[in-house]
Amino acid sequence: MVNLEKFLIVLFLLFLPSQLAFHFWPAWSLVNGIRVDYLSPTIYLTDLIILSLFLASRLRVRIPIFIIIFSILNILVSSSPLVSLYKWLRVLEYLWLFKYLTQKHLALSPWPLALSVIWTSALAWWQFFLQGSVGGLWYWLGERPLSVSTPLIAKVTLTIHNSLPTLVMRPYATFPHPNALAGFLLVGSVILYSFYTSPLRPSPIIGEGFRGRGMGLLAVLIALLTIPITFSRTVIVLEMLILLIWLRPLLLKVFLLISSIYFLISTSGSVASIPDRLDLIRKSLFLIQKSPILGVGLGSFIPATMNYELITNNYLYQPVHNIYLLLASELGLPAAMVIGYWLLVHGKKMLRTMNYELITAVAVIVITGAADHYWLTLHQNILLLIILIAYAYSYRWGSQR
Numbered sequence: 345m346v347n348l349e350k351f352l353i354v355l356f357l358l359f360l361p362s363q364l365a366f367h368f369w370p371a372w373s374l375v376n377g378i379r380v381d382y383l384s385p386t387i388y389l390t391d392l393i394i395l396s397l398f399l400a401s402r403l404r405v406r407i408p409i410f411i412i413i414f415s416i417l418n419i420l421v422s423s424s425p426l427v428s429l430y431k432w433l434r435v436l437e438y439l440w441l442f443k444y445l446t447q448k449h450l451a452l453s454p455w456p457l458a459l460s461v462i463w464t465s466a467l468a469w470w471q472f473f474l475q476g477s478v479g480g481l482w483y484w485l486g487e488r489p490l491s492v493s494t495p496l497i498a499k500v501t502l503t504i505h506n507s508l509p510t511l512v513m514r515p516y517a518t519f520p521h522p523n524a525l526a527g528f529l530l531v532g533s534v535i536l537y538s539f540y541t542s543p544l545r546p547s548p549i550i551g552e553g554f555r556g557r558g559m560g561l562l563a564v565l566i567a568l569l570t571i572p573i574t575f576s577r578t579v580i581v582l583e584m585l586i587l588l589i590w591l592r593p594l595l596l597k598v599f600l601l602i603s604s605i606y607f608l609i610s611t612s613g614s615v616a617s618i619p620d621r622l623d624l625i626r627k628s629l630f631l632i633q634k635s636p637i638l639g640v641g642l643g644s645f646i647p648a649t650m651n652y653e654l655i656t657n658n659y660l661y662q663p664v665h666n667i668y669l670l671l672a673s674e675l676g677l678p679a680a681m682v683i684g685y686w687l688l689v690h691g692k693k694m695l696r697t698m699n700y701e702l703i704t705a706v707a708v709i710v711i712t713g714a715a716d717h718y719w720l721t722l723h724q725n726i727l728l729l730i731i732l733i734a735y736a737y738s739y740r741w742g743s744q745r
Contacts, residue, residue: 348400356393357456361464361528361724363486363518364389372426372647380646380661381520385430388723389486394441405443407436415642418675422641423648431643438730445734454539458563461532465563465570468515468525472573475513486518498522500575514575524718524725526576530583531705531728533567536560538701578715582708621665628669632677639676648673667713667720694736702736 365388373383415432422428467487470478477490490497492513498521501509514522539560571583587600627649631640640648645663664670672680694702709719709729718725 346400349397352393352397352400354453354456356390356397357453358460359389359393359485360457360460360727361485361518362389363488363520363724364484365391365486365723370426372424375646375650375661378661382646382661382663382721383424383427383643386723390723390727391437394437397444398440401444403440403444403447405440407439414638414679417638418642421635421638423644423650424641427643427647428641435642438726441727442730442734445731446737454536454560457532458536458559461529461536461563461567462559464517464525465529465566468517468570468573471513471515471517482518488516490516498575512575515573519724520722521718522574523576523579523716524722526571526574526579527708527712527716527718528725528728529567529571529574530579531708531732533564534586534701534705534708535732536567537564538699538705540564578712579708582711586704620660624660624662624664625666625669628664628666628673631673632669635676637676637678639672639674639679642674645670645673663717663721665716667717670717670720690737702732705732706736 365386367381368385369379370385373380373385375383415435419425419428419432463485467478467482467485471490475492477487479487479489490513492499492511498514498516500512500514502512503509515525516522517525519525519528537560568583568587572580574580584600591600628645631645631648634640635648646661649660664673668680668684671683675683691706694706709732713719719729720726
């Protein structure tokens with residue numbers, strides 16, 4: 345790999361959590377006059393880095409004809425064809441990145457990924473203590489203006505011992521939502537832990553020896569300490585389960601179990617979010633019934649629900665919080681089943697590697713994907729997902745190093 349590509353990969357991993365971007369707001373990105381981030385064509389800093397990699401590597405990818413045909417049909421039947429066209433262009437970008445990571449067999453250094461996890465966690469703690477955004481240089485990494493009084497900001501009510509309930513802002517770091525931050529940190533920490541448990545020698549993946557492993561372990565510890573303050577219950581429960589399985593001393597496991605139970609019962613989130621999520625599930629089932637073969641168009645879940653809004657009169661401008669229902673809604677049942685079959689086949693191969701870190705990382709995505717949509721809708725999380733799948737596909741971590 346040429347030095348320029350190595351440099352660009354380091355930049356890509358360092359700025360992986362950043363949401364620094366330029367948003368465009370054409371008419372089709374507005375719903376009832378309201379700007380919807382999920383529909384906005386966006387150029388991220390990481391897009392520019394990927395474009396630079398594309399030009400530097402000269403790697404070109406052939407798109408299978410069946411994907412081309414299906415994408416055209418999906419765009420033609422879409423509730424918002426221009427939104428779907430933009431989303432399919434995104435898919436091309438992600439497919440190219442996947443092929444690049446698998447075919448080039450890059451030496452993925454752990455230290456830039458570790459640094460990105462560290463600075464993201466540090467910003468989350470800073471926001472948590474300030475109960476608002478930090479500003480300054482963090483703005484240029486994608487931090488948005490935040491405060492506990494900001495409308496629609498994610499908050500929890502925290503009760504400690506006999507104290508009065510306190511309204512607390514959940515930290516975002518540079519992510520659109522604390523849940524996405526939590527998922528990124530947990531999967532990122534499991535990936536880094538796989539580096540820490542690898543042999544102390546250069547390898548096609550590591551190439552850094554002790555230095556990369558040491559920083560990776562530090563990032564893992566910081567990430568695991570940061571996840572609880574995101575108050576993302578699904579991710580917190582998964583983190584506790586992982587630690588309970590991997591930690592050996594029985595006393596430590598008991599302490600961890602008791603403290604985690606106390607932490608979960610001492611916090612309460614928005615009760616209104618449960619009916620909202622159920623309503624989004626009903627909408628997704630309605631859309632699947634309406635367009636079972638080709639779906640309502642990639643990325644067009646929100647525009648497609650506008651007719652359904654007249655029935656429910658509940659204006660929720662976000663996708664369903666379930667990646668499986670989201671895929672079936674936007675791509676149709678046949679495409680969702682094909683994707684599921686592909687994942688099942690490669691999942692069985694992954695299980696045979698007996699690489700528990702890799703299996704754990706994938707399991708986290710499978711489980712959190714049933715409770716949220718960010719692995720398919722948010723740029724930072726999608727990029728981390730591609731990194732995980734690419735290296736799982738290419739190297740079968742652990743068993744084939």
